[in-house]
Amino acid sequence: MSELGPSPLAAGDKNLSVAEARAAIAASLTPIAGDETVDLPEALGRVLAQDLLSPIDVPAHDNSAMDGYAFDGALLRDDAPLDLPVQGTVYAGQPFAGVPDRLAALRIMTGAVMPPGHDTVVPQELASAGDGRVRIEPGAVRRGDNRRRRGEDLSAGRPALHAGRLLRPADMGLIASLGIESVRVRRRLRVALFSTGDELRSPGQALDAGCVYDSNRSSLRAALQRLGVEVVDLGLVPDDPAALQATLEQAIAQADAVLTSGGVSVGEADHTRALLARLGEVAFWKVAMRPGRPFAFGPLRAADGGPRWLFALPGNPVAALVTFYVFAREALLQLAGATPQPLPVLRARSVAPIRKRPGRTEFQRAVVSPGTEGWQVQTTGTQGAGILRSMSEANALLVLGHEQGSVAAGEFVDVWLFDGLA
Structure with a gap:
């Protein structure tokens, strides 16, 4: 056993359920240390580092x-x-x-x-x-x-907001109503981001034969920015052991977590597994889900002895974003010190039948809209993991559970609204 301790879940070739993988990640993580005081206008989207006590009664009088x-x-x-x-x-x-x-x-x-x-x-x-x-x-x-009545909203000395609160617009008004002009927040989580693959080019570069533009870094960077984390963009990394090692070492030195998409997640090449074994204890998982089956997670060893958590996502554009929402989003908020919040799930009627076999969780791009009998949902059509356009057209993920089978038209299904994933 190394100084980092055992791998969160050494799954080997076992197919993990989405629930098992999410639970293993959550059990592994400890929030980062460090906090700072910021002025109220800068506090939106930050994580409160300590309980905020009301200095006054609210209202201050009947x-x-x-x-x-x-x-x-x-x-x-x-x-x-x-x-x-x-x-x-x-x-x-x-x-x-x-x-x-x-x-x-x-x-x-x-x-x-x-x-x-x-x-x-x-x-x-x-x-x-x-x-x-x-x-x-x-x-x-x-x-x-x-x-x-005086103090019916808040009484002096009582917590107005609790530590771990991810501060929202209404919280800004609440804090201002107490006459407080600055708050103590956790330092921003730093996340290093890069894409791997010889075939990738950045927008603006010439597109050589057999190459594609890298969309993953743009979508993942935007998803990270909506979480309020600090993004360290390390660009594109070729499928080369030396380049990958250099980039990972740079990421470990600069960030608290590392988010990749592409070859590093598959782990088929011996050099990739050997490199990650030298740098930490990353486990390669086969998750029973669609899209996004290949996924890697675990700690990388930093010079200060602390872990730098690696989330290695699939390379297909839709799979990369879906696995980010499923596995990385809540984990990064947990690392940032935010109090875990259950993801809001909407129940909507399926407009059309959906084929699905039990034994895996499926996340389908979908559009939720008001119907004659409440909310209704329909998929965006073909669900290929590389069809990013369908992700852009969707406003939600339709979630079909691990043991769930096919869905008939009119049946209720679970839906994650994209705005709820921000």
């Missing part, structure tokens, strides 16, 4: 949830209307300056501080006002209605 009239709810009666003089008006940001009369109402605006002794607000549309008085009919409101 206030009105409506434009209307504030009064003492104890005056309400079930058998008679309430008719009160209107003493004045209370505006948001301008507490009532006088002494409220318990037997009078006050015109009040949304967000204004509730005057002492006034615990209820009748919305203006439920009251009759005129000649300096307001009339409230029986049953229009109950005592305490339309009053937001």
Whole structure:
């Protein structure tokens, strides 16, 4: 056993299920160390490093949830209307300056501080006002209605957000509402990315006979950017042991994780397996899934003794992106220190029958749309692993489980929305 410990799952030639592979990856990973303080405008998409405690009560005072009239709810009666003089008006940001009369109402605006002794607000549309008085009919409101209590959203000293939170736009507003201008976040995860293959060319280069443009790096780089990680793009690497070793060593020195697509994932060449054995303990897996069966994962040894995790994806463009979503996306968020969140799954009716044999998980490119009986889904057509256009046309992955068989038209199926994978 090396200093890195045993391989996460030395599968050998065994076909792993998607669930087994995902579980093995999750069990292997520990979040990276390191954090920093950033100003609030820079915090979107970052992972909160510690619980964020509220320095104030939210709201900071009892206030009105409506434009209307504030009064003492104890005056309400079930058998008679309430008719009160209107003493004045209370505006948001301008507490009532006088002494409220318990037997009078006050015109009040949304967000204004509730005057002492006034615990209820009748919305203006439920009251009759005129000649300096307001009339409230029986049953229009109950005592305490339309009053937001001090601290009902957050009380001072309590966590507003917990460590591990991947900060979203609404969180930015919440933090700002507490008067906090900077937050402590985990440092950004650094992911090195490269594609392997003698046949690959970068966009802008001449396309020699038998060659193709590398699309994987562009799609995977975009997927990484949506996770908020720092991408170290190491370009194209030829099918050459020395070049591969040099690139992997560069990746290990510069990043926390390494994401590749192409030949390194297949592991058929002895030099590839031997190289990865020298650099770490990468396991080559045959995963029972379509597309994306060949996949490699494991730790590479860094000079500081810590692991640099390798995710080696298939070379086919669709397979590369699907295996990224299935295996790498949540793992990278886990490495970044984000609290794991179950992936949202939509249930939709299949528009057409789908052929499928049990014993593997299938991810089909699909389009989800509203139907007459709720959400419906249909595939984009031919599902070849190299047809990237179908991935671009789709807005979701239709997921057929390991033990699931063929699907009849009208049956419900699981769907991963691409926007949910961001």
